Amino acid sequence: MNDLLRRYGPVLSILFAALTAFWLLALVVLPDLYLFENSFRPYLPISEVGGPKDFYSFDNYLTFFHSPIHIQVFVWTIVYSTVVTVLCFVIAYPLAYYLSKVARSNLLPTLFLLILVPLWVSEVLRSFAWFIILALKGPLNILLLGIGVIDQPIRWLTGFRGVIIGLVYTYVLFMLFPLYNAIQSLDTNQIEAAEDLGSPWWRTHWRVILPHAKPGIASGSVMVFMLSAGSILVPTLLASTSSRWFTEIIQQWMFESQDWNTGSAYAFMLLLLCTIFVSVVMRLFRVKLSDIAK
């Protein structure tokens, strides 16, 4: 702090501190605390707020624990977000390795540009594209019927199939880039040394490249899981009534029931889930927060 004062003087230092304080207090910490507080209060008409009925209780959370369907949706959201995260890793890892160690370096900017194009097209349109592709009479079924892989068109949009396909497509790049950054910083000599010492390719990956890529795996997984579990667009567009997502229930509390208090209890549970996931990943991969947020 003294350092800051010496270099920029009191006026600028106070300005920097004020801007940061506004951000962290008014936009981050206080709204979250208020969400937490609200989740314990009953949903009341405005005239009764602050009245005798307005006291703290666990009722909003009990609503969740007394509803088998909501619990089920919550568990499915965790399970399928994990599946999406794993699939993204499986798809992205060979590609990240290829881009950082195999591909010709003068080709790289062009490749990255091509990969980035779908990312710049908005998320809602990306999900919508799959809505067309996965339709019962859509291009995918026509193609698969045409080459004789299937005899009956598949109903892609029942169950969680459509959601998984949509989420993987939408978020795979959030796994690819951190992985690429991590693998790229590995000295290629280390890979060659492993090969010269007679290590088969899979052992080189297992013992040399994967351990080095840990921070990338951690940050990719955190991003993909968080975005998937919190996604509203993809599940709404590509899921059926039998495959609801936790965010859709939150949305129902907020807009259809207009019960903001139960809504904030559910939102807080989603936040808690993501926080637990981040902590578990940080522990498992032994990385710091600064490794994840790059």
Add this chain to the structure above:
Amino acid sequence: MSQARRSDWLFHAYMVVFLLYMLLPLVVMGGAAFNDSRFPSVYPWVGFTDRWFVELWNDGRLWGAFRNTLFVALAVVGLSIPIGTAAAILINSLSGAARSVLYGLMVAPVLTPGAVIGISTLLFWNKFSVPAGLHLSVLGQVSYIAAFVMLLVLARLQSFDRQLEEAALDLGASHAQVLRRILLPHLYPAIGAGAAIAFFQSIENFNTTLFTRGTYDTLTVYVFSKVRSGITPTINALALILISVTLACAICYEISRRRSEKRAARTAE
């Protein structure tokens, strides 16, 4: 190395398949914009039409949403750049526990689901009788977009030579001059990148905006409501336009990059 070379073609093939996987959905979506069928599809092909583009052009709600999106994005850039830069300078001068606590608080919004940010913003400002609307969308978006700016600027600060500031101060420069003439010029590339990212993140944002927007439309919310209720291929027309603009920007960028690369190669000779 021969072992590596044998598997190279497999990698190339995988890369090509991945690019197709990434880009073909966009082609399908664009193609459906020209199909003369009431429902967005590419099969069966009913015939070529441009009526979806005409319908899109005459859609007043869309133009309103477009204006709102631009307004929100510019406001988000205008707020998150000073906040993110100030936060990066502040945290760069700290060390120890204070630094890690503050860093954790600053990074946390990036790892918070957009819906949670949206709901907490809505509830918090509602307490002060601020109704939902685009201004709340701006505040909600800034809460996590400022973190991207902070991270970019902080990374750039690592390569800054602090002795330049000391020298300037010794030579009698004022603190404002040091900031404006020495520190900020060094940070401009990061601030520029931060502005671009903030702008695109804001346009793209759906989750936070959905909960804070009140009755206003932004492009993503508009497209979403269109897609949910009675889809017509006008959305495909819009998608095709957006994809074309993106591609055009990408191609321009690529051409200018190659040109400057050639120029650099020539001067190296």
